[in-house]
Amino acid sequence: MVEFAQFGAGRIGQIHAGNLARSDSAKLRYVVDVDPKSAKKLAEKYGAKAVDRDTALGDPKVGAVVIASSTDTHADLAIAAAKAGKAIFCEKPIDLSLKRVDACLKVVAAAGVKMLVGFNRRFDPSFKSLHDRLRDGEIGALEQVIVTSRDPSPPPLEYVKVSGGQFRDMTIHDFDMARWLLGEEPAEVFAAGSCMVDPDIGSLGDTDSVMVVMRTASGKLAHINNSRRAIYGYDQRVEVLGSKGMLRAGNRTPTTVERAGIDGVARDKPLHFFLERYAEAYAAEMAHFIAALGNGVPPSVGPKDGRQALVLAEAALKSMKTGAVVKIPQ
Amino acid sequence: MVEFAQFGAGRIGQIHAGNLARSDSAKLRYVVDVDPKSAKKLAEKYGAKAVDRDTALGDPKVGAVVIASSTDTHADLAIAAAKAGKAIFCEKPIDLSLKRVDACLKVVAAAGVKMLVGFNRRFDPSFKSLHDRLRDGEIGALEQVIVTSRDPSPPPLEYVKVSGGQFRDMTIHDFDMARWLLGEEPAEVFAAGSCMVDPDIGSLGDTDSVMVVMRTASGKLAHINNSRRAIYGYDQRVEVLGSKGMLRAGNRTPTTVERAGIDGVARDKPLHFFLERYAEAYAAEMAHFIAALGNGVPPSVGPKDGRQALVLAEAALKSMKTGAVVKIPQ
Amino acid sequence: MVEFAQFGAGRIGQIHAGNLARSDSAKLRYVVDVDPKSAKKLAEKYGAKAVDRDTALGDPKVGAVVIASSTDTHADLAIAAAKAGKAIFCEKPIDLSLKRVDACLKVVAAAGVKMLVGFNRRFDPSFKSLHDRLRDGEIGALEQVIVTSRDPSPPPLEYVKVSGGQFRDMTIHDFDMARWLLGEEPAEVFAAGSCMVDPDIGSLGDTDSVMVVMRTASGKLAHINNSRRAIYGYDQRVEVLGSKGMLRAGNRTPTTVERAGIDGVARDKPLHFFLERYAEAYAAEMAHFIAALGNGVPPSVGPKDGRQALVLAEAALKSMKTGAVVKIPQ
């Protein structure tokens, strides 16, 4: 039984706490949040205590932490947790600054603690199945990867301002997905972007519509397309082409109901957003982390994965600005 | 907060206990099972006690019972619970004998306790959505109902022997589905059956493949087809035709992955059996029962529903034997 | 090169003449129609002559006839053609009276001419593929057949009056489909029907909504459901269940376009009616007939098929009236 301290009692924090509670091998001991009321409410729901950071990290009974607080606190908390010898489940991104990420990862490595970075989509049953079947050789040698990823609607402008920009905030998930599926690091990144959805996003110097092409040293190609708005719901699809065929994973819907009427045949639109679509993925992610704590195997999504996705985001940003391919040191 | 006693700690009992545990308004207090070890194990998992029937029903703190024990005990337990003033969540069927069902329902009615009969499929998100959209008039006036319901593989012969036969054991769910969708009682039942899957089932005088046609007084038609074996999984589909269109609800799959290869394009087969397919339905069913305990509204699937499905099963059996339509008293 | 005389220059006659024209082994020589203008127009389009019946049948250069005139003329024309030694392509039904059908088939048999009865659906690429894969053993031993067949809208009342009723006019196609898929004659027929779509049809003593269940001697079960109205188009589906799986063939659509919008994801409704849906089937049917003229093999849909579908329609009518299963002499 591993006892946990969790930082962050907001929306995603509640998801993680609930998944922790369902485990027979883990227990939530502490909740820490800048808002004491939120911390208390979440703590009470699961028989934990709302405390401050130092209490949580200072308690030797705590074996692991969940970092689900605001992005700007991730790196500091990970550093503090690592120094205290706690295993770390850290929501993505580790930080928006590659320099700070590197500083953090250095401490984590020195401490020798396990760390999972929250690329939840790798735990989606459909994407995981596609990935595993690809690795099992079902479509022979991989040649192309296509990732479609669109949010149902743009985030509030206040969020956009501190998000680090579309590549670091949104595409970062898709960079991770592409890396994971490619099984090989992209060597070249090209990106183009526009503001097509909300002019206010453009005023902030950000994009809301982007397309990326990447190429690995062996010649594999990957494409990502993103939009901040798909009014039909959260559009999350992956396609891989290989020498012996293609695998695709599509959206999930609330029901299987189909209506045939005078205007056509209509089905449900995709599940609305990440909390619905990735509910199973979040549960599987936490179960994986807890399992990793009890065996000698590191979590399948580690610090390097967190770093590399950011490297690709930075490269995409540079490529979009310069109109040229950016090479990624291999 | 309603406290529960649960009878039965087997497979379906574990499902119900788990769903109870997730509620903020209910608590499992007692588990009763013929096997004390099973009772103890399940009780401990949820902080309850394993006790005998009289203790459970004699405790005034217990407000409701879940009857998830073997079929032959349902009616007696429901009678005892009703006499003790407990609300009743009873797995289907209430009993295999219509006479005993009537005796039981008389006591329940006299006691004035709430009773839900476990036709779980009504709570499946897809079937419920289809039903509600039908009632909302999306396809105009209903004309035809088609229910396809096939198990992945036949049950053990020992089970077949005590099951009451395919109509009472398997089709009973589909009779309930048809009644619910028709919104009107069938007035005539015709049934045909064969033993096509397993000759041993035939040796017991039972069928494994049946087709039913029903007609209501207003002329609506309903068809059910059943098989004890669909090697591609648990096949559960519903289709309704109306003056303004058709609604269909199909199977659910573990993932959305699709593989295009030299031989065609293949997707997952349906979820394997009822525990997987109806996991959400069982949870919604228990949530509905708990909610009904707290308000003035009776559960949406009550004693009469349990009785009428059995009436239709009896009629189907008679029709199959006589080769003639059997009329249902309205 | 076989030269043809065609009786009937209406809608279906035009289809057949067009398909004849595409063949390198057949040529349309004569067109006969009660309306001389229609006959002339169609004849001229394909370089044929509009003549009367006796001229057409009396010309020794004519090797085969297409009977696509009104239903009440089919049997007489087939008899006359057979006596003249012409091969016969006869639209379904041969006649609405079983007695007249038998009289006709007796003459055809005595004449030893080839005869194809126009159950066009057997030539639909999807249904034919399903049938052939079923026969090839892809789903093991056949157990159940389900045929869904719905017209987009009811025919004019004038047509209904002379149609012979829904079973003889509409279900007859599905009886043929069921027989073909079962690969075994139905031994028992049950049918139920209602007037749900158009009260005027009911006033004529006819139904517009029917359901049938059939059983073969070996226990295979078949279900047919029909409606005279599916406002979403011509709904033509077939499903077969066997010991090793299921095969289904569904509707075809004008395009593959799918629209994802705020209300859901919508595709095309099915092709509107039989001329669109079965265009390929009509072409394949004529090509099959022409090929059969040139080799020693009888057409795959022969006189007996025309007769047996009518036998089943009669049985269904009787079953609907009596509420009892009707046995079919084997």
Next chain:
Amino acid sequence: MVEFAQFGAGRIGQIHAGNLARSDSAKLRYVVDVDPKSAKKLAEKYGAKAVDRDTALGDPKVGAVVIASSTDTHADLAIAAAKAGKAIFCEKPIDLSLKRVDACLKVVAAAGVKMLVGFNRRFDPSFKSLHDRLRDGEIGALEQVIVTSRDPSPPPLEYVKVSGGQFRDMTIHDFDMARWLLGEEPAEVFAAGSCMVDPDIGSLGDTDSVMVVMRTASGKLAHINNSRRAIYGYDQRVEVLGSKGMLRAGNRTPTTVERAGIDGVARDKPLHFFLERYAEAYAAEMAHFIAALGNGVPPSVGPKDGRQALVLAEAALKSMKTGAVVKIPQ
């Protein structure tokens, strides 16, 4: 009635001649081919004559030509036809050299003859429907276009050698599709490519796997992915995202049959290659050209379309070589 001379009696020439023959407003008068036997065979099938080029172009009864000969002859034939005052249906590409294309188009413009360039995919019922619904505003303002286009297997190396390379030979269709859907000229092109399918193609300096991203002046983004091999068939899909939703058009299949078995649920793979997939498109294309000859409207795919697709192919090639975006003069 317009009389036609057709250059080329090969595979695609036979398609065009067959479509011509089906028209009531057009007639094939001459067939010209380097192989006199092929010319004669095709001519005889449709009641035309096999002649030489000068005879065909010198006959004042000929109003239009179909150029379906080898690519290197297109421009010369188009020039000669234009000078002879004939309307021109020209298979794509006009030429592999932009310089020669420009020379040809200058003559065509000077002659004032109508010219259709054979981008057949614009006439595919699904793509045309998608395009028209997009233009009708069904998904609001267009933001992104995604074109997936994969051949079932690589062409013979002899063909690759003279093809002009993958961008000019294969992607050219997709450049046209993207332009047509965007409704605005791409201003920037980026391309990446690899040889993943067949090393021999790489030895010739060509690619077999490419990805393109384009951006218009207003910020619309377009992606194309191509492969010379999709072992599951000819994969031709288009997707457009707009402010009010998404439209997609997918592959077509020979049948709608679906098999549910122990391993999953499998459907047909896509139609094998362009002759099957685009049969309807070729017919509609010819019908459009013939209709354009009889009215005052120019064909919907004209000389400029043929030129611009080649401009984009050249830009893609340059981008792939330089690793930088190539700007297209607007």
